Amino acid sequence: MAGRYGVSSGSATRHSSRRRSRVRRRSRFHGVRVTVLSCSLAVTAGVFALAGTATGPDVPASAGVLPPLSERDGDDASRGTDRVPGTKTAGPVMVKVVVEPPVEAPVDPNVKPVADAALPAGSGTGHRVVFDITQQQVWLVDADDAVVRTYFVSGSRYDQLPTGTFDVFSKSRDTVSWHGTETMEYMVRFFRGENSNIGFHDLPVSTATGAEVQTLSQLGLPLSDGCIRQDLEDAVALWEHTEVGTPVVVVRT
Structure with missing residues (x-):
């Protein structure tokens, strides 16, 4: 309906x-x-559970959770109140000792060193000249075997002089080096070398500069090309002490 x-x-x-x-x-x-x-x-x-702090029977739920910044002490909010600056216990102090090298007086290039070694044993007898290659030292000995003068020299850096007894065979008041670049005075020759004769003379003077080729303070060091260099006063003394035929004894100590 x-x-x-x-x-x-x-x-x-x-x-x-x-x-x-x-x-x-x-x-x-x-x-x-x-x-x-x-x-x-x-x-x-579940995601929050994975991202959060692990908890368990031995880990409290609050482990690893920092208090709010407002509740932290000091400027460094990560430090607790137990860490107070300046309260550390000082350990043993390690002191570094700096040893300064001894201050040596500057070497005066115009002062020759003092030679005080004794006349070598077995260096001959009578009036003679003794030259020790090892010590780079010369002794002028009189007829009574008394040392009248001793001093340092500069012998050959090439060590081409043999030991033994030789005789002075020539003398020259002035001379020139075998390579022509140096002049010498008071030359006393006693050994005939391979390139030139070897003898005693004063410190050579360079023909190019007009200056001596070494200083007095360097005496005692082997610096020459073959001859034996001496201070001028010592060169004059040896010149006067020798004549042609005077023995020259070369030793190594």
């Missing part, structure tokens, strides 16, 4: 059925929402 608006009761029943169906569908959707939300909460809780 049609209703007031031409709608039968069957139609109303069908409308009510549809409404209940929509309600049921809505209820199902609500169920899905709740289920999804529950899953999201579970996943989120």
Whole structure:
């Protein structure tokens, strides 16, 4: 039977059925929402659990959690109140001792060193000249075997002079080196070398500069090309002490 608006009761029943169906569908959707939300909460809780501080039977839940900055002490908020600057216990003091090298007086190039070694044993007898290659020292000995003068010299840096006893065979008041670049005075020759004769003379003077080729303070060092260099005063003394035929004894001590 049609209703007031031409709608039968069957139609109303069908409308009510549809409404209940929509309600049921809505209820199902609500169920899905709740289920999804529950899953999201579970996943989120799991992530926080992984990222958080580990806890367990031996680890308190508050382990590793710093207090707020407002509750920390000092300028360095990472330090606790137990660490107070200046309260460390001093250990043994390690003192570095710096040893300064001894201050040596500067060497005056115009002062020759003093030779004080004794006349070598077994260096001959009588009036003679003794030259020790090792010590770079000369002794002028008189006929009574007394040393009348001793001093340092500069012999050959090439060590080409043999030991033994030789005789003075020539003397020259002035001479020139075998290579022509130096001049010498008071030459006393006693050994015939491979390139030139070897003898005693004063400190050579360079023909290029007009200066002596070494200083007095360097006497005692082998610096020559073959001859034996002496201070001028010593060269004059040996010149006067010798004559052609005077023995020259060369030794190594």
